[in-house]
Amino acid sequence: MSRRFTLLLALCLAWPAYAGSGDAAHFYVYRMQPGAAEKFEEGYRHHLDWHRARRDPLSWYAWTIEDGERSGYFVDASVGEPFAAFDHRVDVAGDGADFRANVAPHATPMGQPAYVLLRAVSTGAPLENLKPSATMQVTHVHVRLGMEARFERALARVHQNLQKEQGAQAHTWYRLVTGGDTAQYMLLVARDGWSGYDRFERSPGLLLAGDEAAQRDMAESVQSATTETWRYRAELSALH
Template sequence: MRYLLVVFTAALLGILSPLSHAQHSPGQFARLVVLKPKPGLSSEFTAGYQRHLIWHKNNKDPWIWRGWTFVLGERVGQFMDGTFGHAIADFDQAVDPAADSADNNLNVTPYADFVSHGIYERLETASTGALLPDASPFMALNTYTVIPGQESSFESAITNLARLPKNQHLSWYKLRIGGQLSQYVLMRPVQTFSGGGTLSEIELPVGLVQHAQSELLRYQPTLSYEP
């Protein structure tokens, strides 16, 4: 799932105006991929994905890739991986995309289907604490589809939320390419399975959100890679 789609970067650079691009500091972008193991092939997917991570290790990939499984929510049983903290130009520098794709086709795609693949930008003014996600045992993931035309109001609202003392560690991301452009995700670290139920509720003004969902993901150290 790590093959590089160069068109993603080219299209993204076209979306961002020169002014907005000048305001981006390095390290704000992420790639997220969601896969759904094929029925009855979860074990084969896990083994194949681990073989694919060995390819990244053997090819000295400098990027960190983290992996999670969905344990609560609409996508329970699916898998998400991602690489974070990049400048947008980094996505033109992936390790041997053709060979990566070939290994992926050998070890991963026979056992899972792609659900989504997108590039996201971390909204620094709305985020607090260190870059998320991290290697916490669990991650709370809230996904918001904002009513078209209300994106600026939504971003102002979540920026105001970040100033509240109770919101000490969270990362907001905005989808830049790979799906509905009015989509935002909120990531928060959780230490226990039940801990997600004690997180502070995100209170947003009415009339901004078209759809919202909350999910809990379990971090998978054996399905993650750090150089």
């Protein structure tokens, strides 16, 4: 028994577990080549096998975007680790070579934004806790430069009001760190399909009804916002 415990302890120390231990969120977005969705998914499964074989400690989520201008795009992400974890990726050169061989021929990379989780204004962090929902309502918010503090002040009021709402699903906010236009934020609302909107569908703006100061902060700081649905692909994900 002692030898078995020692072996298990050594394996745990050799394979660090990052999930939930940091606030980094790295996303990768791909547009499928025409008619290549099946080949892409087959190649991506092979690529996940490459990661598993090398005991990659990072968890990888996958989604398909179902509506909006990016309908049909594929998204994968590693979240919940410290930013430093990406300084110690498993065999970076080999990872890139395997990706180019199995995945790259079937899709065009469209971006790789990195975000930081805003825990103080989020009501939950399902992805960081390895509990993805069947779908997510994903809202991208572009904020006017210099207005970030006012926007996050409005988010604090939204957070307070959300905590009073019955049936509200987890709302998780991120701020863009690099990889896109600034200042940019992303809101993930956990949904279990369309039925989730029957239980709760109020937007952050509606949650500020009656609070004139917070409404003014929101209205004057936000430049634009777009919303889309992401469907979770468990068969193309690798969680630890």
